[in-house]
Amino acid sequence: MVLSYRLLSTVTKLSLVAGSAYAESEYIWPNAKTDLLESMLYEQQGLGSGNSPATFIVPCEKVNFGTGRNGAAEWLRTAYHDMATADVVAGTGGIDASIGFEVNRDENPGVGFNETLVNLAAFLTPRSSMADLIALGAVFAANGCSNGNVTIPFRAGRVDAKGPGAPGVPKPEQPLDEHITSFQRQGFTPQEMIGLVACGHTLGGVHGVDFPEIVPVVKDPATDQNTQTFDTTNSGMNAFDNTVAVQFVNNVTQNPLAFGHNETTNSDGRIFNSDGGEVIGKMADSPSYFYQTCTTLLERMINTVPKGVTLTDPIQPIAxxxxxxxxxxxxxxxxxxxxxxxxxxxxxxxxxxxxxxxxxxxxxxxxxxxxxxxxxxxxxxxxxxxxxxxxxxxxxxxxxxxxxxxxxxxxxxxxxxxxxxxxxxxxxxxxxxxxxxxxFDDMIVTQPKLSCSEIRDDSKLDSLKAIVHVPEPLNSTTPAVGSIPLNFAKVGPVAGSGYTLYNATIVNGVIPADFVNNFAGSYMRTYDLIASNSTHTVEREFNMMDGLNACPDPNIF
Known part of the structure; x- marks a missing residue:
């Protein structure tokens, strides 16, 4: 392996300053729980957008998953399938990124989950869990494809699962009573089930390559997914609309899960008619009712989390x-x-x-x-x-x-x-x-012009370490957040400044080969700094490498 490195330089100052506690009656910057996700949520185009998953999916259909595929639909479907294993009474499952361990189950066919999770993994950090990113993806999909008519409040704080959840995603061939039981386990009434299915099926369709028993495979599956869309408005910023309901009520639908040739798999038809057509009729009659229903139900969907997980208040733009x-x-x-x-x-x-x-x-x-x-x-x-x-x-x-x-x-x-x-x-x-x-604490600071990655620390602090955050491969489609510890060497004082310079290097050999091959260059780079002496420890957590000089080798941190 070619030896590659990134030099980390740090200078240190003379004294420690005690922190103060403040009551959070109003937003105080910085906020570790929400600041990064606030940027991802609102900085969707232009400067800063490269650090947001929105770069993949805003505007609607921007992400290309292949012929006949709708990227926004895949992101929304990923969020539902992740949530669908929830048991709200038991307090298990929900949006917890367990879908990464479940993609090979027969209830999760298709490559869309893998592609969605790989897209989102680029933004995985200690302050943006995969579960939060999956929920954020659903927000972008619904908002971006409804021209802003479905604006779902986003809360942070979801925690990634360490393994798979219980099976239980509804399948098209199941009878109505099993669907009702499944949605009730997830926390939705039979009427809410109708609304949630309509909201989920306003985008995308059924891929014949995944469900040949529903949609015939007539085109080359190597280049075409053989997709039959749920309705006729399946692209552009107005794709997320009530057409799926209108066409069903008017009996002119092309939805293969409503009036498909295979009666056994016509689950949408059974669900939409389960209350005599009342809810789907209201959604068809009123676009505003459709949008409000979808906003409410999708917000509840992404806020379904395991017992013990506490979400923040909805994240508002910071002035x-x-x-x-x-x-x-x-x-x-x-x-x-x-x-x-x-x-x-x-x-x-x-x-x-x-x-x-x-x-x-x-x-x-x-x-x-x-x-x-x-x-x-x-x-x-x-x-x-x-x-x-x-x-x-x-x-x-x-x-x-x-x-x-x-x-x-x-x-x-x-x-x-x-x-x-x-x-x-x-x-x-x-x-x-x-x-x-x-x-701004000038005791430990980054020196961006001295080397590829820089930091600073006090001369009374005689030891400096860093923790570099990296994706860590799991037995899952997506990684966890791992870390690489670094020890800094004291270079010496900076003349006339009262600061001391420290350096460290990251060598590719320290990084797991799976990480170098699969994730290098495609994720957000962050690091923590820990400076100490015999009596004190000072930490500066979650520093972005964004803004530092880049090393020549793209595989370098």
Whole structure:
């Protein structure tokens, strides 16, 4: 194996600062449970979208799973099949990513599960479980294909299963009473079963290669899935609509599970008629009723989790969000503080907006030197729009900043002031992150210009370690989150700064071969830092490698 590595460099500062506890009566940045998933949920196109599963599926049908295949339908189907093993009375199963262990069961035919899970695995981190990603995929599928008419509130906190769940996904050939029993086990009434099936079958169809007893295989299965769609609106941003209900009620449906040639597998027909056609009739008569029913039932579906799992409140877009914060230590007794501030803004850039960063010194006292305490930015980078929800769509703008600060002053955080000048009228809003400012600890920091991966730490802390997060192959279609420990070597003090530089390397030989072959280059790279001495330990968790200089070898961390 070719030896490849990524150099990690870190500098360290002189003292430890005790943390403070705050009551979370309002959102306080950062939030370990929701920040990453908030970015994935809302930064769907433009800057930042590469770190979201939305890049695969927004707009509708963007992901290509092959001729006759609908990627959004596969993502929605994966979420249901993962949930369908739930027993809500026993408190087992639900959205827990156990589907990765269950893809070879006869109740889960087809390659769509594998492809969906491989897509989502690229975003697996210690703060984005596969179960949360599966639920997020269902949100994107329904929202992106309904032109925003189905907007499902998303909560975080799902936990990945360590093995398969009990069998129990409904099959087309089962009689109605077995379907009713199955959905009741999952927590849905017979009427809700009708709605959930209609919502699930507004996208996609039945693939003859998987169900030849339902759809005849007449085309070459090597190049065509021989798909019969559930209705006639199966593509584009309005594919998720009530046509599946309208065509069933009007007896003009092409749904192979409703009026297919095989009576035994006409499960949709039995389910839709099980209450005399009342629920499916309402869904056919009213698009708004259809959308509201689907929003409610799909939200309950993705929120079905095992006993003991607690989900967060629905994740809302964060008004002011810092990112890529770095403090680079210079050789002249200064540090260069840089980063970006993400703001919610108008669809088009506001040329009369200025963003000011007001730094707090390391001591926490008020900063009085305007030359080193305040930096302004009125240059907005490319915006990122949540293009499928809202009118006008939700849009973000990033404002980048960089300023030189004396090391003796240091940084403990900052406030963000947004100044808008419209028609000669100036409005200024100060954001203080719940009153304490947006925190930044300059004791352990990443040095992005020194090497491929960088970090920093205090000279009173004489040991530095890192934990690099990597996908770890399991006996499953998807990996778990594993880790590679690294010990740093002290290089020496940075002259005149009060900081000490540390280095470490990652060698491919340390990484499991399965990981290198299957996952290298296709996942989000993150790491933790742990600095210590004989009496203290300081940790900086979950640092993104995004923003660091890249090594020449693509297989390097």
């Amino acid at each position: 002011v969000k810092p990112s890529k914060l770095f403090a680079t230590i210079n050789s002249n007794g200064t540090m260069t503080m840089s980063g970006s501030i993400r703001l919610i803004g108008p669809v088009t850039a506001n040329p009369n907006r200025t963003v000011k960063i007001h730094f707090h010194p390391r001591s926490g006292e008020s900063c009085t030197d305007t030359n080193t305490c305040t930096v302004s930015s009125n240059v907005a980078s490319v915006g990122s729009a949540h293009v499928i929800s809202g009118n006008p769509p939700l849009t973000f703008w990033w404002y980048q900043f960089s300023t030189v600060i004396p090391i003796t002053q240091g940084v403990s955080g900052f406030d963000v002031e947004v100044v808008d000048n419209n028609n000669g009228v100036t409005n200024s809003t100060m954001y203080k992150n719940g009153g304490r400012g947006f925190p």
